[in-house]
Amino acid sequence: MGPDGPTRGTDVAAKRSKVPRFYFNFRSPYSWIAYRDLMGRYPDVAQAVEWHPWWEPDAEGERRMAERRRRFPYTAMSRDKHLYVLQDVRRLTADRGLTVTWPVDMDPVWEVPHLPYFLAVDADLGPAYIERVYRARWEEGRNICDRSTVAEIAEELGLPAGPLADAADDAELRGGRGLAALLALSEDGAFGVPFFTLGYDKYWGVDRLSVFADAVRSRGASGTGSGPPPGEVPPSGADFAAVRSGDQGHAGGCG
Template sequence: MPQQRGTSRRPATFFFSFRSPYSWLTYLDLRDRYPDAADAMRWLPFWEPDEATSRLIAEQGGRFDYSPMSRAKHLYILRDIRRLSRERNLEMTWPVDRDPHWEVSHLPFFAAERQGVARRYVDRVYQARWQEGRDISDPATIDAIGAEIGLPGVADVANDPVVRKEGAAALAAAGRAGAFGVPFFVVDRDAFWGLDRLTQAVAALRGRSGPVTKEADDHVRDEASVTATSGVPSTDGGHAGGCG
């Protein structure tokens, strides 16, 4: 019989981004269809960091893998999101990002989490961006959302060095988990990328029971090592309902 580890588990993690329409749709499905899974997961924001955050990630010994998508993939996503929105009877507005600065919208998540209103914050920012067409890189937009949920002036946390480090740590965690796009789920040693993998991630979370064998643990670690050293690009050429 293979040696077995204890039954203690690391929290399942949901990496989400306000930038991604697939992450938005995944959030809605998770909220409305699988609230038990939503409650059981740790939520961490994922975004393309600016230079200051990138330096903090490096100082922490971490890395963040991100590559801009091709024009062809971007055009495909435009069509795909329209289809998926219609299937859900959603009225969406495609936002125009004139000068995106993703720290402005993502870093306040940590302040909202400390105040117990993280879900409300996520809900309102997604709604503002994908259904109201508002610019979430504008601090005024984020402050208006903060005022609605009891966090006045919350956009200022994007300039807080402590929160910056917290955000860098979250992106470093995404790098360690192998996250290359969103939505991205990690359940024990399994990873799931994309809206199309949500049901599998939920099934894995609901079915987690018993110890993890050392053999399975070693297999996943070896597979991750091969991926890290093979020179494989960080973005996936395929498509599973996710943004790279």
């Protein structure tokens, strides 16, 4: 996989791409569940799709999008929706033999865990980074917006800790591949996660993954999948203690 694989085609309207895409996000428990399903149940589809990070931009990111006459789709989440997410995720994880450890987010800046993904891709470690960040957040309950957490993950993967931990401060990365990723999700109408596209067809939510996978298989679609090689599928479950979180989902992004 080349370094530009996961963002190939962002200069063309994403909705016109014939390559299947998976918009993933580290914040959303639904995106984590979809990731586990994709890797465990549809590894061939994971290899076929382009993987695109989706995150809520900070003020600088929103400003850069506005300069391109784009906006991030945001809808405030109600208290009732938060409570529903708790129940729903509990059901979904129990059905899969997973035990979620709810993290607590303190003033999160989502560029911190998401922008390093591009640097991991450059080192051909994009899949490993995705797996490790998801595990840190949803199985270990760690704060992935803490730069020290990102630094530790980088060291575990044999990557330079400093550049990954401080990727959010990299103006070139923010204004280049980071902005391209935000514009792509806007062009594709990816209003939440997990979000999948195949040509003009869009699929939102964990419960649409099977339909998306069937469509990808039936069309014989192929792309620049950034999932792990065949056979390197994450374990189906692990036993972790559950704790209550101050952030049970995110606005507009629960599928």
